[in-house]
Amino acid sequence: MPRDPAVVSDLAEQDLLDLILPHLPVGSGTLVPPGDDAAVVAAPDGRYVVTCDVLVEDVHFRRRWSSGQDVGRRAAMQNLADVAAMGARSVALVVGLVVPGETPVAWVEDLARGLGDACRPLDVGVVGGDLSSGPALMVSVTAHGDLEGRVPVRRGGARPGDVIAHAGRRGWSAAGLGLLTAGREDTDPGLVAAYRSPEPVLAAGPAAARAGATAMLDVSDGLLVDAGRLARASGVTLALDAPGDAFADDVARLAPAAALLGADPLDWVLAGGEDHGLLATFPPGAVLPPPFRAVGVVRERGTEAVLVAGAAPTVAPGWDHFGR
Amino acid sequence: MPRDPAVVSDLAEQDLLDLILPHLPVGSGTLVPPGDDAAVVAAPDGRYVVTCDVLVEDVHFRRRWSSGQDVGRRAAMQNLADVAAMGARSVALVVGLVVPGETPVAWVEDLARGLGDACRPLDVGVVGGDLSSGPALMVSVTAHGDLEGRVPVRRGGARPGDVIAHAGRRGWSAAGLGLLTAGREDTDPGLVAAYRSPEPVLAAGPAAARAGATAMLDVSDGLLVDAGRLARASGVTLALDAPGDAFADDVARLAPAAALLGADPLDWVLAGGEDHGLLATFPPGAVLPPPFRAVGVVRERGTEAVLVAGAAPTVAPGWDHFGR
Numbered sequence: 001m002p003r004d005p006a007v008v009s010d011l012a013e014q015d016l017l018d019l020i021l022p023h024l025p026v027g028s029g030t031l032v033p034p035g036d037d038a039a040v041v042a043a044p045d046g047r048y049v050v051t052c053d054v055l056v057e058d059v060h061f062r063r064r065w066s067s068g069q070d071v072g073r074r075a076a077m078q079n080l081a082d083v084a085a086m087g088a089r090s091v092a093l094v095v096g097l098v099v100p101g102e103t104p105v106a107w108v109e110d111l112a113r114g115l116g117d118a119c120r121p122l123d124v125g126v127v128g129g130d131l132s133s134g135p136a137l138m139v140s141v142t143a144h145g146d147l148e149g150r151v152p153v154r155r156g157g158a159r160p161g162d163v164i165a166h167a168g169r170r171g172w173s174a175a176g177l178g179l180l181t182a183g184r185e186d187t188d189p190g191l192v193a194a195y196r197s198p199e200p201v202l203a204a205g206p207a208a209a210r211a212g213a214t215a216m217l218d219v220s221d222g223l224l225v226d227a228g229r230l231a232r233a234s235g236v237t238l239a240l241d242a243p244g245d246a247f248a249d250d251v252a253r254l255a256p257a258a259a260l261l262g263a264d265p266l267d268w269v270l271a272g273g274e275d276h277g278l279l280a281t282f283p284p285g286a287v288l289p290p291p292f293r294a295v296g297v298v299r300e301r302g303t304e305a306v307l308v309a310g311a312a313p314t315v316a317p318g319w320d321h322f323g324r
Numbered sequence: 325m326p327r328d329p330a331v332v333s334d335l336a337e338q339d340l341l342d343l344i345l346p347h348l349p350v351g352s353g354t355l356v357p358p359g360d361d362a363a364v365v366a367a368p369d370g371r372y373v374v375t376c377d378v379l380v381e382d383v384h385f386r387r388r389w390s391s392g393q394d395v396g397r398r399a400a401m402q403n404l405a406d407v408a409a410m411g412a413r414s415v416a417l418v419v420g421l422v423v424p425g426e427t428p429v430a431w432v433e434d435l436a437r438g439l440g441d442a443c444r445p446l447d448v449g450v451v452g453g454d455l456s457s458g459p460a461l462m463v464s465v466t467a468h469g470d471l472e473g474r475v476p477v478r479r480g481g482a483r484p485g486d487v488i489a490h491a492g493r494r495g496w497s498a499a500g501l502g503l504l505t506a507g508r509e510d511t512d513p514g515l516v517a518a519y520r521s522p523e524p525v526l527a528a529g530p531a532a533a534r535a536g537a538t539a540m541l542d543v544s545d546g547l548l549v550d551a552g553r554l555a556r557a558s559g560v561t562l563a564l565d566a567p568g569d570a571f572a573d574d575v576a577r578l579a580p581a582a583a584l585l586g587a588d589p590l591d592w593v594l595a596g597g598e599d600h601g602l603l604a605t606f607p608p609g610a611v612l613p614p615p616f617r618a619v620g621v622v623r624e625r626g627t628e629a630v631l632v633a634g635a636a637p638t639v640a641p642g643w644d645h646f647g648r
Contacts, residue, residue: 047364050416052464054420142418
């Protein structure tokens with residue numbers, strides 16, 4: 001290996017791997033660690049949860065706004081949030097990484113550090129992966145979880161009368177991105193940090209399952225979009241309370257940034273993506289596990305899949321990766 | 325959805341998914357199919373094998389040489405080969421797909437068809453995935469397998485005196501790529517097909533495990549490179565027989581293409597990648613399960629990790645994705 005390699009094309013694949021691997025935890029559920037053609041992971045309850053999310057440079061992140069560590073942490077966290085949304089505890093990740101030759105080696109090491117930072121405290125192992133050159137940075141993470149004997153919480157189980165509850169932040173990531181785009185990140189570094197490196201409330205997923213949640217999902221594309229998905233899967237209408245009441249703390253936090261940018265904080269709360277909060281429904285009278293709070297009620301399916309304060313939403317719901 | 329959409333950017337993400345999903349089998353081991361935040365897969369023996377491989381356009385494939393179906397089939401097969409190399413039966417895939425907006429919709433449907441073609445006959449489910457736009461086509465597949473109670477066969481278990489055996493083709497893919505590069509694919513369409521869509525001998529992996537294989541790996545980067553990996557992991561030397569003897573059938577098949585291109589068929593046999601044969605070691609006297617055939621013997625570790633007909637190899641061993 002050359003001394004002080006600056007960019008990835010200075011290295012052989014194995015040399016780059018040798019720089020990455022020390023940052024990645026093995027995980028106590030890993031029976032055969034990386035180094036063979038495949039890893040072997042324990043599945044104590046005879047099942048495993050599996051989900052995959054891809055991050056692409058200039059689609060999901062920009063290198064001038066996010067460090068390697070931010071991207072690594074975020075790639076892990078958004079997958080761990082999907083595992084949590086099934087009511088499972090995350091156990092293992094595998095990572096497919098495409099890196100242009102001109103990428104700084106330090107950036108790739110930082111990415112590995114971010115993956116490790118997200119996984120190590122949760123005892124999640126990074127049990128395998130693949131590394132390739134390519135024309136753009138892409139990080140594909142597959143996450144695996146253990147249901148620990150619980151029934152998986154799906155999207156389709158909400159019933160009329162159930163309480164709708166949300167755990168986590170709403171609108172912070174969208175506000176942070178707005179501040180970055182406007183070059184005003186000093187206004188509220190906490191919002192910018194929430195964009196760069198979301199903090200999903202992972203433990204709330206298994207807690208919701210234990211508390212009898214009837215349906216749940218990770219709010220990744222925006223509250224209205226994801227509430228609509230849950231509503232359609234369950235054949236019900238989700239009647240959300242007025243967001244100024246249901247998400248009063250978030251609205252208060254977002255207000256200064258919104259005023260500065262001429263935005264409406266309620267738009268961020270209703271349509272902002274990437275906060276990775278959990279939206280769940282619980283039987284009437286269930287004790288909501290913290291930090292879930294009630295934000296509405298499930299009704300028989302009406303004309304609209306989602307109502308906000310009793311009316312059809314007037315906010316554009318979210319975004320799409322492709323043309324429309 | 326517009327009538328007869330030509331390229332991906334004509335579609336919303338959900339519309340593209342609606343075109344892809346019908347081509348993908350669910351798999352009988354899938355407990356919760358795609359549609360929620362994560363799938364749930366059965367792990368009857370309390371463990372699962374997991375591996376990941378990424379294909380990037382113009383690094384691993386070219387659209388002018390490979391159809392979408394070829395790429396989908398190959399993306400699945402090279403991962404299924406890694407699962408087989410642990411001695412496991414494949415059960416489930418997840419697929420991260422990055423598609424530029426100008427990609428023909430028909431190409432992406434073909435890719436899904438190829439994934440389905442590879443998985444359906446093996447009862448492998450495509451249980452999840454993610455779809456994103458991006459600047460280049462990239463397919464990241466994570467494959468999962470069931471060891472069915474067997475001990476995983478790793479790279480590090482070869483012992484002096486063990487028989488080295490190989491199952492599958494050697495050099496066909498490299499020869500096929502050579503013919504395509506030279507525009508002479510009519511010379512031997514079978515070799516070109518082997519490049520476009522490899523046929524790994526997947527059942528040989530579990531069969532080797534049952535027969536007591538002490539070490540095994542998927543030969544993806546070339547026989548010399550991968551034999552070197554197995555030798556180093558096991559702390560032994562792999563003494564391969566002369567390839568003209570050990571791989572006489574392959575050499576005979578490759579000879580006309582080699583003569584045409586001025587290549588040496590032995591180079592393809594020793595250094596050609598992407599055939600996804602299995603290289604394994606067995607205790608002396610073990611009955612080799614077909615189609616394994618003996619190709620050498622394991623020795624105490626000497627100066628060289630790999631010997632060919634008793635001497636250090638003289639062929640460049642293989643290739644690297646990065647600079648050196």
